[in-house]
Amino acid sequence: MAVEVVVEVGKRRTFASALDWPGWSRSGRDEEGALGALEDYRGRYAAVLRVAGVTAVPRGGLTVVEHLVGDATTDFGAPSRPAAAEARAAARAALTRQCGCLAACWAALGTAAAAAPAKLRKGPRGGGRDRDAIVAHVLAAEVAYGRKLGLGRDLDAEQRRQAMLDLLGRPRGRAVLERGWPARYALRRIAWHALDHAFEIEDKAG
Secondary structure, three states: OOEEEEEEEOOOOEEEEEOOOOOOEEEEOOHHHHHHHHHHOHHHHHHHHHHOOOOOOOOOOEEEEEEEEOOHHHHHOOOOOOOHHHHOOOOHHHHHHHHHHHHHHHHHHHHHHHHOOOOOOOOOOOOOOOHHHHHHHHHHHHHHHHHHOOOOOOOOHHHHHHHHHHHHOOOOOOEOOOOOOEHHHHHHHHHHHHHHHHHHHHHHHO
16 A cells, blocks of 8 residues: 655755654655655664564555645754644544554654663764753653643653553544644654654764
8 A cells, every 4th residue: 555645845844754654754855855765764664663563564655645835843844734634533443553653653762762872973063962852852842742732731751641642542633622733643743753853862872
C-alpha cells in the first residue's frame, strides 16, 4: 500500500509527513528535498518501531495526498499545519497502532539520551544544546502540547504522556478543544518532535 504524505510548504522550508505514521516527518528546502529526506529516513524510522515492538512498519511508495501552506513555524523548523485528512476520525485499530508509534518515538528519545554523553558535538559555529537541555526542551514542549489537548500542568512527564495516549487513542476527528489540535495531528506533531530530537542526540553523540 502507498504511504500517504502531506507536504507543508513554507517560504524557506518544506515538510513531508507520513499521515498514518507519527514521527516519520522530515524537511527540506523544497518539496523534492523534503520527500527525499523522508525516504532516506524510512529505514531509521522503521528501526525505531521494531525496537519498541511495533510489528507494522511503513511499506510502499510515497504518495502526496495533500499540500498545505506553511507559516513562520514551518520555516522555523516544525510541521505546523493540520491536514484536512486529520480532521476525519480514524478507526480505533489505526489509532492504537499510531499511539504505538508515538510511544516508540518517546522510547527512542530515552534510549538515545541514556547512551549519549552529557556534552554533545556542537555545530560549525558552536551552537546547539547538550543532552540534558534537549530532553528538558522536549518535556517543556509537551506541557504546551498537553494544553492543546486540554491537559493541565499538574501532571508529571510520565502521567502526561500516558494521558496523551489515552486521549489520542479514542476515535475522533474534530479537535479535542475548540481551538486545540485534531487528535491525529497531535499524534504526528508530538511524535515528530520527540524523534527528531532523539535523532539529534544520536547524531551529535557520534
